[in-house]
Amino acid sequence: MKQSTGTAIVQPRRVPMLEMRDLTKKYPTPKGDYVVLEDLQLKIMPEEFVSIIGHSGCGKTTLLTMIAGLNEISDGDILVNELPILGPGPERAVIFQAPSLFPWMTTLENVLLGVRQVFPHGTKKEQLDICKYYLNRVGLSEALDRKANQLSQGMQQRVGIARAFALKPKILLLDEPFGMLDSLTRADLQDVLLEIWDKEKITALQITHDVDEAIFLADRVIMMTSGPRAQIGDILKIEFKRPRDRKSILNHPDYYHYRKHLIDFLER
């Protein structure tokens, strides 16, 4: 907006949802510290979907587990809404690489366990409704009462997605969530994920090996250099508008440009 009236319109300061400040991770070894990450700086804005891509062992999983609170921070800070994190918590939901469902519970019970933690004061019906809503969104309304270990790997990961969204987290952390699936199922689940995400717009940070997945899902792709002392090597903004559709993205002329950019970085 132009300053037509003469009074300055103060732009609301955009506060990052997630911020890493001078983040360092070292593991002590007999021969001195092994530095995985060093002085990493990264800001992720609300409603942003960020993919982190890099070779195995570059410390991207370490980064994600630190954000989740499952791994100690050696130095620096991780801030959520400008407040430093203290340990793990459901406001930073994680979709793990292995679906990590409890095999002795049904699909519904697996989701309900988390929902009851987050909405302890809701009535039983409200809690169940939340679970059913998200399980429906991932296409599992028919499998509510099946034991988790009777589901295929792909269905288990659908439950994993429902479980994470049902927590209504501030931040969604995805640790190569589709890495264990075959390519057909992977594409299905990417669509499922994007469909829910387009509705909920939860700030998301995803780790992946897969160049196409990184582009398809993210607003920004962060490329990490190989460790030790891994750092952010390059950042690529993906300008496709949302909601995205796989077919039109694959046919988009920019797609191959983005793809080449990422592959050039990874093969450097």
Place this chain on the structure above:
Amino acid sequence: MSDFTISVDKKPFALFDRVKSLRIAPPPRKKLLDLFKNLAISLLSMLVFLLVWQLGSSYLFNMEASSKIEKARIDQGDAAAAELQMCINSGNTSCQPNTLPSPAQVWSAGGVLWSDHVMIARKKVEFKQKVAETNQQRRAEGLTPIRYTGRPSFVDQIFTSIKTVLVGFLISLLIAIPVGTVIGLNQTLRTSVNWLIQIFKPVSPVVWLLLVFMIVKTVTLNSGLDTSFIISSISVGLCAMWATLVNTSLGVSSVNEDYLNVAKVLKLGVFKKIYRVILPSAIPLIFTGMRITVSVAWMVLIAIELLAQSPGLGSFVWEEFQNGANDSNAKIIVAMFVIGIIGFLLDRIMYWIQQSVSFEKAMA
């Protein structure tokens, strides 16, 4: 949803891949044939077993008979030897060699034990009817009713043994599962009690019995309780609990890291974490331990009953051995089969329970 109906997933851990298992499952007809074949093989091996037993027992019988006759010849002369020979051949019970009984003898001893049980059961009923009126009076007066105090039958002994082993099993679970859980949760505690487990685990049932005897005898002094039952069931429990204890602590301490991470992210409280995540995930191992505990309990029970002189199969075997009657040996062998079959059934029952509570496939 596509992967919901047509399963296109390639599962790295295809434990529950139904489609696949259907495809490789043999047709029902072949299954039936396999069952039949297995049955035939089992029957055949039983026949071989009986044959070897029969040959062995008749060999031992002849060996002892000829040595007896030889001895008679040396001690008392040819006439006595011939008489003994005749006596043995006639099947007279007074002069039979006392050795490994043949299958037929064991079978008939089983029949004897059963008809003995039927007789005792009838006696009990008669006794009950006889004292029914008196007992009613006694109850009205606040006195304890008169109970049947006659000799227990073989079947009664079996049930006493099963009762003892069940109580012992319960005692071992009540100790082993809570203790195993607590030490499984805490590495320091686990290290600190490890020596105790390692030292006491291999201690023989006999020694446990003596220890329990020392304590129970003092505790129940002047209480008029049936100490032999208490002593033998506690001893059984203490001997058998170690497998469950060790397995519980192992199961609790080795919960999948991913499950614990989920629990952390969900911020489950301590008790919820134990109750909803750690214990369920340890259940397959706990039940494996319990299955071992039942087998051990049954095995040590016989030895403990024998020593504690508490009624049951153990004391039955011992009394028959001391008795030395003509069919004692055959009765001992009958007891042996009964003990084995009950042990097998107990293990099967535990296996079924293990299957029904476990989310993993149990080892058969």
